[in-house]
Structure formats: structure tokens, C-alpha cells
Amino acid sequence: MERDNHQEGEAQGVKICDPPSESNPPETLATSLSLLGNHMFPEPVVRKDSTTVVKEEPVDLHLSAVPAQEQNLDAEPISTQIKMLETDTAENQEQECPNNESTDTVDRGTEDAAGDNDQSDSGEFVVTMLAKAKLEEQGIGVKGRSSPLLEAGTQESPAFVSHRDEDVTAESWRQHRKHVFVLSEAGKPIYSRYGSEEALSSTMGVMMALVSFVQSSDNIIRSVYSEEHTVVFLQKGPLVLVCVSSSQQSEQQLRGELLYVYYQIISMLTQASISRIFEHKKNYDLRRLLAGSEKILDGLLNLVDSDPSFLLVAIHCLPLASSLRDSLSQILQKAITPNLVFSILIAKNQLLTIVQEKTVIEDTRLEPADVHLLLNLIGASSAFQAGEIWTPICLPLFNPDCYFYAYISYLDPPECTVCLLLLSTDKEAFYAVAECKRKIEEAMVAQNSLSLIAKAQSYSVSQVGVSDLRHFMYKPFDVPDNYRQLSQFTSPEMEAPYSSEEEKMRLLDLYRYMHSRIHSTSRPLKLIYHVAERETLLAWVTSKFELYTCFSPLVTKACAITAITKLLRWIKKEEDRLFIRYPPKYSTTPNPSKSSRGGKSDQPDSTDNGFLSLL
Amino acid sequence: MPEVSKMKKPDVKVVLLGDMNVGKTSLLHRYTERKFKDTISTVGGAFFLKQWGPYNISIWDTAGREQFHGLGSMYCRGAAAVILTYDVTNWQSLAELEERFLSLTDTANHDCIYAVVGNKADLTDPKAHLSQDLDGVSQDQTECEEDRTEPQVLSACPTPPASPASLSGMILHKQVTHEDALALYGRILRYKGLEEKSSLPAEKMCFETSAKTGYNVDTLFETLFDLVLPSILRKRNENQESPTVDLEECRVASGKRTKSTCC
Ligand SMILES: Nc1nc2c(ncn2[C@@H]2O[C@H](COP(=O)(O)OP(=O)(O)O)[C@@H](O)[C@H]2O)c(=O)[nH]1
Ligand SMILES: [Mg+2]
Numbered sequence: 085m086e087r088d089n090h091q092e093g094e095a096q097g098v099k100i101c102d103p104p105s106e107s108n109p110p111e112t113l114a115t116s117l118s119l120l121g122n123h124m125f126p127e128p129v130v131r132k133d134s135t136t137v138v139k140e141e142p143v144d145l146h147l148s149a150v151p152a153q154e155q156n157l158d159a160e161p162i163s164t165q166i167k168m169l170e171t172d173t174a175e176n177q178e179q180e181c182p183n184n185e186s187t188d189t190v191d192r193g194t195e196d197a198a199g200d201n202d203q204s205d206s207g208e209f210v211v212t213m214l215a216k217a218k219l220e221e222q223g224i225g226v227k228g229r230s231s232p233l234l235e236a237g238t239q240e241s242p243a244f245v246s247h248r249d250e251d252v253t254a255e256s257w258r259q260h261r262k263h264v265f266v267l268s269e270a271g272k273p274i275y276s277r278y279g280s281e282e283a284l285s286s287t288m289g290v291m292m293a294l295v296s297f298v299q300s301s302d303n304i305i306r307s308v309y310s311e312e313h314t315v316v317f318l319q320k321g322p323l324v325l326v327c328v329s330s331s332q333q334s335e336q337q338l339r340g341e342l343l344y345v346y347y348q349i350i351s352m353l354t355q356a357s358i359s360r361i362f363e364h365k366k367n368y369d370l371r372r373l374l375a376g377s378e379k380i381l382d383g384l385l386n387l388v389d390s391d392p393s394f395l396l397v398a399i400h401c402l403p404l405a406s407s408l409r410d411s412l413s414q415i416l417q418k419a420i421t422p423n424l425v426f427s428i429l430i431a432k433n434q435l436l437t438i439v440q441e442k443t444v445i446e447d448t449r450l451e452p453a454d455v456h457l458l459l460n461l462i463g464a465s466s467a468f469q470a471g472e473i474w475t476p477i478c479l480p481l482f483n484p485d486c487y488f489y490a491y492i493s494y495l496d497p498p499e500c501t502v503c504l505l506l507l508s509t510d511k512e513a514f515y516a517v518a519e520c521k522r523k524i525e526e527a528m529v530a531q532n533s534l535s536l537i538a539k540a541q542s543y544s545v546s547q548v549g550v551s552d553l554r555h556f557m558y559k560p561f562d563v564p565d566n567y568r569q570l571s572q573f574t575s576p577e578m579e580a581p582y583s584s585e586e587e588k589m590r591l592l593d594l595y596r597y598m599h600s601r602i603h604s605t606s607r608p609l610k611l612i613y614h615v616a617e618r619e620t621l622l623a624w625v626t627s628k629f630e631l632y633t634c635f636s637p638l639v640t641k642a643c644a645i646t647a648i649t650k651l652l653r654w655i656k657k658e659e660d661r662l663f664i665r666y667p668p669k670y671s672t673t674p675n676p677s678k679s680s681r682g683g684k685s686d687q688p689d690s691t692d693n694g695f696l697s698l699l
Numbered sequence: 700m701p702e703v704s705k706m707k708k709p710d711v712k713v714v715l716l717g718d719m720n721v722g723k724t725s726l727l728h729r730y731t732e733r734k735f736k737d738t739i740s741t742v743g744g745a746f747f748l749k750q751w752g753p754y755n756i757s758i759w760d761t762a763g764r765e766q767f768h769g770l771g772s773m774y775c776r777g778a779a780a781v782i783l784t785y786d787v788t789n790w791q792s793l794a795e796l797e798e799r800f801l802s803l804t805d806t807a808n809h810d811c812i813y814a815v816v817g818n819k820a821d822l823t824d825p826k827a828h829l830s831q832d833l834d835g836v837s838q839d840q841t842e843c844e845e846d847r848t849e850p851q852v853l854s855a856c857p858t859p860p861a862s863p864a865s866l867s868g869m870i871l872h873k874q875v876t877h878e879d880a881l882a883l884y885g886r887i888l889r890y891k892g893l894e895e896k897s898s899l900p901a902e903k904m905c906f907e908t909s910a911k912t913g914y915n916v917d918t919l920f921e922t923l924f925d926l927v928l929p930s931i932l933r934k935r936n937e938n939q940e941s942p943t944v945d946l947e948e949c950r951v952a953s954g955k956r957t958k959s960t961c962c
Contacts, residue, residue, distance in 0.1 A: 373765050375719060375765070376720075376740030376764045376766070377766065379739060379740065472745065473743055474744050475742045476743060476770065518746070
């Protein structure tokens with residue numbers, strides 16, 4: 085699983101990669117493009133024995149612009165119940181990073197052994213070629229682009245604004261921070277985040293030519309770096325996903341994001357259907373089946389950029405007095421019908437509570453990624469909120485080949501902030517499930533739950549009572565207490581100076597950077613103290629939690645450590661409110677012999693949803 | 700586990716079928732909310748309960764996307780009326796009704812009635828700019844301004860256009876004529892093995908509507924609701940034998956899902 089491409093002799097601080105050489109002989113470009121049609125490249129492009137064209141990632145966000153200082157914390161005493169782990173020294177670099185598992189949830193199955201990565205020339209080549217492919221469509225030259233950090237956030241439009249009609253020849257198109265393309269193995273365009281797939285078909289063709297060329301020599305193309313862009317490829321079954329990013333995220337993070345896109349597609353069609361479709365017809369146009377779902381994918385990508393839940397692979401639940409949360413859970417627990425497997429209550433797009441069927445999911449838990457996909461689906465499809473929606477949905481991490489049937493209804497029209505989501509395995513159960521909703525509604529009226537929920541809100545970091553602490557993200561790992569629970573994290577509202585979209589994005593980018601260091605496959609760190617110009621960040625991972633904190637730039641190391649001690653105490657004190665502590669269960673299956681995840685029992689519906697007959 | 704109490708069954712079921720983007724959701728929205736606003740492509744199917752006098756009519760708005768094809772027959776099961784919707788500016792959308800959607804209605808009631816509805820008439824037909832359905836201005840107070848504007852001002856309409864044509868406000872080529880729809884209706888009857896003489900006449904069951912202006916929208920739904928009344932009454936009579944019915948009907952009567960319009 086682990087890709088080992090670490091550079092030796094790096095004591096501490098920032099890794100700096102030489103930017104790939106700027107100059108690219110024009111004749112190489114011309115030659116390569118003329119050869120594209122034959123799916124051939126000049127000999128030196130990809131070495132036969134090379135597995136990838138991965139280049140060591142450029143890491144520091146600020147190095148070029150801002151004096152950054154990064155150092156390891158000495159093991160200073162922190163008086164919490166949690167023993168402070170050793171700091172990042174050469175000795176413990178090999179030690180397994182306890183939080184690797186968390187990213188595996190999303191990353192699993194995508195890590196291939198990578199070998200030689202000394203392929204900077206081909207990397208540069210490939211990127212330039214992608215750029216050239218765009219030029220061909222535009223008929224104009226590449227102009228200098230602004231710093232990705234400057235434009236961070238500014239290009240991000242509010243969710244669900246369609247970018248389908250965007251002019252792909254415009255400079256603004258290329259300046260998007262992160263492009264995402266999905267294509268089929270046969271090179272057919274399936275999705276593009278910006279601009280229509282048709283307009284981009286030649287760009288996609290080039291990407292596919294690349295992918296198939298590398299495949300033909302039994303190598304799988306993984307990523308390409310240039311000074312400005314990181315291009316990450318992910319092949320999943322018959323689909324190829326490509327991200328062209330000018331954000332400074334790690335390849336691992338970008339691949340995780342592509343995986344979310346893949347999972348969202350699976351959630352709509354199932355993996356089994358997609359395989360069957362392409363087995364049946366290699367050049368099938370999958371847009372036929374995804375037509376109308378583009379906004380769901382657009383929405384997902386906007387969330388991925390703006391919501392750290394995706395980065396942390398954890399759920400952010402709405403803070404709620406545990407008594408209220410318990411009473412809501414009990415309401416859900418009482419409104420059941422056969423084949424109901426999950427009852428989920430959501431307010432302001434955050435989880436309030438989740439109750440699950442005992443036997444169907446005996447030995448497993450709902451993966452955060454599946455919950456993220458559900459929340460995104462709800463967010464993207466709630467325009468017409470008066471109705472009760474009944475739709476098939478697949479939870480890819482639970483079982484990528486089967487459908488659940490989702491009942492989605494708002495409990496507080498016309499505001500529509502409190503949403504009930506009931507998942508059944510029975511396609512025909514709509515009326516029975518809708519009846520559960522009516523029971524839940526009645527009970528909530530009786531207990532005045534809606535007005536109590538309306539008062540619930542995220543918290544301010546000032547409640548922690550630590551000056552200099554501006555923001556944090558805290559993700560506890562499974563402890564015996566909440567064994568098999570949903571992975572969760574808690575985080576206060578982003579407040580000044582992170583109120584504007586740009587500043588929020590900048591902080592998130594800093595977190596993403598810290599996260600990439602902590603989760604680096606080559607050299608994971610346990611503790612990072614990162615002094616930037618406008619803030620100081622401290623990230624710390626132990627066997628019990630993962631913590632990212634942001635302080636004012638004036639904080640001293642000693643202060644930061646005291647602050648974290650206080651913060652951890654505060655979280656401990658508040659944890660009943662901040663987290664769903666004991667996800668309750670119910671039993672709706674008469675015979676408790678059902679198998680769970682992956683088991684092709686008669687539980688989730690594995691039918692093909694009927695569209696195969698339309699091929 | 701306690702016996703799950705039966706869902707208060709609506710009296711009758713009406714299903715909207717048709718390709719995505721023909722305007723099914725917009726039609727329903729126009730009828731129930733008296734508004735035309737931007738829609739998001741429907742996911743699966745959406746269930747609505749409409750109070751029609753003393754009766755509860757359930758309306759299923761379906762996605763029409765191929766992705767959800769397999770669910771179509773489930774949404775149609777036991778339907779008393781099916782609204783087959785196409786877009787008058789798009790010939791393919793009429794063809795799809797026959798190719799893809801008609802077979803889904805196999806699970807509908809044997810006496811199910813069918814309406815063929817050509818939507819977006821505002822794009823092709825100047826008369827569709829004026830709603831005939833206004834039985835009083837008051838009813839339409841809540842609408843977006845643009846809905847009531849005169850045809851010639853439509854070009855200045857500030858709302859996101861549904862198609863390039865409405866951007867310029869020009870009249871689009873009408874790809875599907877009323878006669879095409881009438882012919883399709885005839886073929887539907889044949890597919891169902893129904894006699895033309897003993898069935899509802901095509902002239903009555905083929906509509907051209909505009910969800911955008913409201914043209915013919917109330918007429919469409921109200922005609923259908925009136926036509927399914929016998930079906931409702933028969934169903935109620937059948938249910939008289941069941942002792943639980945009274946209880947259920949009480950709850951139905953006190954249902955709070957009354958829509959903005961009354962009848
Ligand atoms: N001009 C015009 N546009 C319409 C009309 N009805 C719907 N639309 C537009 O057509 C698109 C699809 O509508 P929608 O109701 O979502 O279609 P559905 O997929 O059949 O539910 C939207 O952009 C609507 O604004 C209409 O009567 N006239
Ligand atoms: Mg719709």
C-alpha cells in the first residue's frame with residue numbers, strides 16, 4: 085500500500101523540489117502531438133521499466149512567497165491524560181502513522197506499488213502536452229496565470245451554479261483552481277467540472293491517449309507535475325478520472341477527491357451496472373445515464389473544496405445537548421418498518437443523529453464517505469422541497485453493487501432546514517416508510533423538537549476560552565467507548581480573520597498542507613509546528629486523535645502547548661454535545677441471520693435498476 | 700415488533716411521465732405553488748399529496764432520466780391517470796414517450812386514463828403567453844413578475860432562460876404539432892387494447908401547456924382530477940368493507956398537506 089518515494093537526508097523543515105524546467109523544445113511538442121493520433125510517443129517519454137511518472141511533490145505552500153518556519157516540537161510536558169507521543173525525529177519516521185487508516189477509507193484500493201519516480205522529463209512533457217491540447221482548441225497562446233493562492237476561493241462560485249455553458253477557450257476557464265474530468269476507457273467524455281464535455285472532447289482525448297499509452301506498457305499513469313499544475317489520474321474499472329489542479333494539495337489528497345467523484349457516480353449507478361454496461365458496449369456514452377446528475381457532481385466538488393469533512397474523512401455533526409440528541413434518536417428508533425436500515429436526521433446540512441438497523445450492519449459501521457455522498461445528494465436535489473422523494477441510492481463503501489431506497493423529506497417546510505432520510509432495502513416500501521415519517525413528525529411536534537433543533541448551532545472558538553486560538557479541527561479515533569462508531573470530527577465556526585471566502589479557503593489550504601505532511605506516505609509526521617506569516621499552525625496526531633490548530637502569529641510554542649492542553653480538556657468536557665456518542669440501533673429484520681456489508685444477501689437490492697435494457 | 704399501521708392511502712394516484720427536461724416538475728410546481736422557478740433535475744421520484752375537495756390525490760413526479768428507468772413501473776403501479784409529457788420544441792421527447800415510457804404504464808390500473816401533454820408552448824405559440832387558467836387575478840398574486848408580462852416584453856425577462864430560444868424571446872420552431880399528439884394518443888389506446896369509441900376522445904386528452912406562463916396548466920390537472928373521480932368513488936366503496944377505513948379517512952381529512960390552492 086505504501087508508496088515509498090521519500091527523499092533521504094531530510095532532517096526537518098520543508099522539502100523543496102526543483103520546479104521542472106521551464107523550457108520545452110517546441111519540436112518535442114509538435115512531434116508528440118502529431119504522433120498522438122497513432123497513440124505513440126517518442127521513445128524517451130515513459131521508460132519501459134517505470135511504473136509511474138510520479139514526481140516528488142512540491143510541498144510548502146508558502147515557501148516562495150512567505151518566510152515560513154517549520155520545526156519540530158520538543159517533547160514538552162503536556163499534562164493531559166493523553167501521553168504525548170514522541171516528536172518527529174529520524175528514529176520514529178518509520179513508525180506507523182496511526183492515522184493512516186483514516187485516509188485508507190477513501191484511498192483504499194488505489195495505491196499501487198510505485199517504483200522509480202525519476203521521471204521529471206516525461207512529467208513536464210505530459211503537462212505541456214495537456215496545455216497544448218487546450219491551445220489547439222483555443223487557437224490562442226497561454227498567458228501567464230495568477231498565483232493559485234491569490235485566486236483561491238475567488239473562482240469558486242456558489243454551489244450549483246452551472247458551469248456547463250462556460251467558454252472553454254476563455255482564459256478564465258484555464259484559471260480554475262481545480263478541473264475534474266471523467267472519461268471512459270474508450271476515451272468518451274463523461275463529466276467535466278467546467279465547460280461542457282463536448283467542447284472538451286479533444287482535451288479528454290489527449291488524456292485518454294496518455295492513459296492508454298501508459299497502460300499499453302503495463303504501467304498505470306498516476307500523476308504528473310508541472311510548476312503550475314498537478315495532474316492526477318485515477319482509473320477505477322472502466323472509468324478514468326483526471327484532476328488538473330493548481331491548488332497545492334498533495335497527490336494523495338487529490339486522488340482522494342477523485343475517489344469521492346467516482347463514489348458519487350457509483351452511488352447513482354452502482355459499480356456492477358457500470359461494469360456491465362461497458363462490458364456490453366465499450367464505447368457507451370455514460371452521459372445518457374448521468375444526464376441530470378451533473379449538478380450533484382458539481383455540488384460534490386464544491387463541498388470537497390470547502391468542507392474539511394472530506395479531507396478528514398469524518399462527519400461533522402451539529403452540536404446538540406445530549407439529552408435532545410437522545411430524544412431525537414428515540415423518536416427515530418420507534419418509527420420503524422420492515423427493511424428499514426438507516427434513519428438519519430439532518431439539520432443545516434449537518435448530522436443530528438443516525439440510527440441503524442442492528443443485524444444488517446452487525447459488524448460494520450456507516451462510512452463517513454457514504455454519509456458525505458448522502459448529504460451532498462440531499463443538498464443538490466432539494467430544490468423542490470415540498471415533495472417526498474423516493475429514489476434508489478447506492479452506498480459505495482457499504483456495498484458498491486447494491487441499491488438502497490432513500491426516502492427524503494423535509495420536516496419544517498417552508499424553511500426546509502431539517503431533513504429526514506430513511507433508507508430501506510425494499511424498493512416497494514415507499515408508503516410504509518412515508519408512514520414512519522408521519523410518526524416521526526407527530527412525535528417531534530409533541531416534544532417540540534423542531535424549535536429546539538432550530539436553536540442548535542455551531543460554536544465559536546471563543547467558548548474554549550483560549551486566547552490566540554483561532555480555529556481547530558479535532559478528530560478522535562475509535563476508542564473503546566465509541567468503538568465502531570462513525571468517524572467524526574469537531575470544529576468551531578470559522579470566524580475573523582477567516583470570515584471571507586478567500587480567507588476561509590486560505591486556512592483550509594493551510595490545513596490541507598499540514599494534513600498532507602501528517603499523512604505523507606514517504607515521511608509521515610506526528611507533530612508539526614508551522615509558523616507562517618499570518619498565523620501559526622500546529623498539527624498533532626496521536627493514537628487517540630488527530631488535531632489541527634490555528635493560532636495567531638504571536639503565539640509562542642509554550643503558549644501553543646498550554647492552549648492545546650486546555651483545548652483537549654474543553655473537548656473532553658463537551659464531548660457529549662460535540663459528538664454522537666452512542667449511535668443507537670433498532671431491529672427491523674425478523675430473522676437476524678442476514679449478512680452485512682458486501683454480502684450479496686437478499687438485503688440491499690442488487691438489481692440493475694432497469695436501465696440496462698435500454699442499451 | 701408491532702404491526703406497522705398502514706399508511707393512509709391516498710384516494711387516487713396520478714403519475715407524470717416523460718423525458719427529463721420536458722417540464723414535468725415545473726408543471727407540478729406551477730399547479731401547486733402557482734410559480735415558475737428554476738428546477739433541479741428530479742432525483743428518482745417525488746411524491747405530492749393534493750387535496751381535491753374531500754379527496755386526496757397523490758401525484759408522482761418522476762425523473763424521466765434513464766438512470767431511474769427501472770423505477771418507472773413502480774411509480775405507475777395502480778395509477779388512475781398518467782400524464783405523458785413532451786416538449787413541443789423537441790420531437791425526440793414525443794418519440795421517447797412511445798419508446799421508453801409507454802411500457803412503464805403496464806402496471807397502471809386497467810381503467811387508467813392517459814393525457815398527452817405538450818409543454819413549453821410559450822416558446823412556440825403566442826397565445827400560450829396568456830394563461831387561460833386565471834379565474835381571478837387574486838389567485839395569481841404570488842407569481843414571479845415575469846410570468847405575467849406581455850409576450851413582447853419576454854425578451855427582457857431577467858430569470859435564467861430555460862433554453863437559448865427564450866433568451867431572445869423569439870418564437871421557436873414547433874417540432875411537434877397538435878396532430879402528432881392526437882396520433883400518439885390513438886396509438887396509446889391501441890397499445891392498451893382500448894376501443895377509441897369507448898375511450899375518452901383525443902381532443903379532450905391532448906393538451907398544450909406552458910409551465911412558464913401557466914397556460915392550460917390548471918385545466919390539465921383539474922380535467923384529470925374530475926375524470927378520476929369515478930375511480931375514487933369506486934375505490935372508496937370497495938374499501939367500505941374494511942373496518943379500518945373510517946379511521947384512516949378521519950386522518951386523511953385532517954391531513955395538513957393542503958396546497959395553496961383550494962377548490
Ligand atoms: N419556456 C419554458 N421553459 C420551461 C417550461 N417548463 C419547464 N421549462 C424549463 O425546462 C427545464 C426543465 O424543466 P423541469 O421542470 O425540471 O423538467 P423535468 O425534468 O421534466 O421535470 C427548466 O429549465 C425549466 O425552466 C415552459 O413551460 N416553458
Ligand atoms: Mg423533474
